[in-house]
Amino acid sequence: MNPTLTIAALTIKEAVRRRLLLAFVAITVVIAGLSAWGFDRLSNTHSLTSGESHLAVPDALILFMFMFSFVLALSASAIASPSISAEIESGVLMTVVTRPIRRMEVLLGKWLGLAALLAGYAAAVCALEFGVVRWVSGFLPPSPVLASVYLFAEGALLLTLSLFLSTLMPAIAAGVIAVAVFGAGWLAGVVGTLGTSLDIAGLRTVGHVGRLLLPTDGLWHAAIYYLQPPSVVSEQLAGGGRANPFYAQAAPSSLYLLWVACWFLIVLIAAVASFERREL
Amino acid sequence: MSRTNSAERTTIDGAEPSTTDAAGWPSDDAGSPSPSRFPRTPASPAIHAVGLSKHFGGTIAVNSLSMTVERGEVFGFLGPNGAGKTTVVKLLLGLARPTGGEALVLGAPLGDRETRRQIGYLPELFRFQALLTAREVLRLHCRLLALPKDAWEDEARSALETVGLLARGDDRVGTFSKGMQQRLGLGVALLGNPTLVVLDEPTSALDPVGRHDVREIIRGLRERGSTVFLNTHLLEEAEHVCDRVAVIDKGTAVATGSLDELLGRGSRVRLKVGGLGEPGWRTLGRFGRCQAGDGWVVVEGLEPSRIPDLVDALVALGGRVEAVIPEQQSLEARFLELLSER
Secondary structure, X not given: OOHHHHHHHHHHHHHHHOOHHHHHHHHHHHHHHHHHHHHHHHHHOOOOOHHHHHHHHHHHHHHHHHHHHHHHHHHHHHHHHHHHHHHHHHOHHHHHHOOOOOHHHHHHHHHHHHHHHHHHHHXXXXXXXXXXXXXHHOOOOOOHHHHHHHHHHHHHHHHHHHHHHHOOOOHHHHHHHXXXXXXXXXXXXXXXXXXXXXXXXXXXXXXXXXXXXXXXXXXXXXXXXXXXXXXXXXXXXXXXXXXXXXXXXXXXXXXXXXXXXXHHHHHHHHHHHHHHHOOO | OEOOOXXXXXXXXXOOOOOEOOOOOEOXXXXXXXXXXXXXXXXXXXXXXXXXXXXXXXXXEEEEEEEEEOOOOEEEEEOOOOOOHHHHHHHHOOOOOOOEEEEEEOOEEOOOOOHHHHEEEXXXXXXXXXXXXXXXXXXXXXXXXOOOHHHHHHHHHHHHHHOOOHHHOOOEHHHOOHHHHHHHHHHHHHOOOOOEEEEEOOOOOOOHXXXXXXXXXXXXXXXXXXXXXXXXXXXXXXXXXXXXXXXXXXXXXXXXXXXXXXXXXXOEEEEEEEOOOHHHHHHHHHHOEEEEEOOEEEEEOOOHHHHHHHHHXXXXXXXXXXXXXXXXXXXXXXXXXXXXXX
């Protein structure tokens, strides 16, 4: 087996034995159960008209997925932050990197293993939640697969950043910085939305720059776009848009997606270079 | 015994520096020919370091270290705590980057990827994947060594048997004591019949039985032709198994040689002789430096092979030789002496 795949398989095996997946599944099932109750109340309440209910369910789903995107991103950071630094500190990596394996293969193997775990988790949660909402309310997002892919990409982006930081500093510092940067990126997106709504160029620029430096918010908005029913988008466009961080006016442009791909590549290359230089 | 001096340490015999990548590490390409003047042949020494240095900011961890470890020998690397022993090991294995000098391991530049296939390493800080079983850890390393898949089970079983963990092979490493983890580390280092085995303080967590087992394993490695680089501060350990040793202090080798050379074994003999006249004393003087006291005579600087000649000469001169005791300095005494000389 290719050394990168060997490390990836090892990463997944360790995560499974650490009962990480079990914990994720348990939390997800509980949350999905609670959300089923909530969506049922929302769909079948008598205080809302059927039209209001049709609008409220997608909004609630977006809010739910926003919470989930946070869980996904924080989970990604939590599993990636210690993956290099903690193994250096404990000495586990000493016998691995002295084998005929490139450090690049170790790092990419870990990235691949963690990304696979994240993808599995994202796919399972999205499938469960979309299924629950469809079952309870009849609503299914217009592009559930694309929405899931962007939610995963958002988490994978933070995973990549955390892995890079893990080659530079202790796990706790890497985790804290990654989460802080993620929060700042989201906040920059909110500021940008306000800037667009209030037509303040400076605030708009903050949003744009934030989405370039850390594209998590850009990917979150891409996910939102594919979670919204087309009628909501048309309505919002007709109304000139609103200062709402839970609304996306358009799908991400090809250029932006190209930048996101470059961002992944740049940070992964930086992580490899940093790990290659690191003395153990 | 050869005393390493600064002139020797800084002489590099015109050797070219190794190829390095942009990060300053050796080229990672498999089988890349060594650009050094040191030939990469089976006959090249297991380890050859010239002027190897490592500075951490203003702290000098390794200071122009020169040494050669021949193939097939058990080489003890001795020194007090903080002498730079582990740093040297890390440099030799490509875990850290030297700030000066050059070294070849099995004829290849430091950190050469293909050469790592022939090296077994037990780190001082031995930790393994706690959630894997011992057998799984060994299989993982078989895989990383690219050993044929059908050999994994035999390799793992043999390693477990050698280090006395066969009964615990299917238990998770996380349940192991520190000593058992060190045994597992030794088993990992033995996989794939390595040409060079680097053991960094291999008995630090072991009980006397375990230490005895490690010595037997080291002797077994020597018998099958492997080179063992034994990094230790336990002089008794070195005395038991090493063919040659280097004593390192403050990052530099203060003495290198066989134990006989290092200890001056046989160079000192204590005699109890009666009936010696003036000619007898003159004869003793021809064999070495003499000191007399308490009815005993100590002759220093005498090769062991010349002791019978000395006795014959004394008897021929009418001396009554009552006792002949070849003396040797303990490694500990010599070690302390070497360190105090600095």
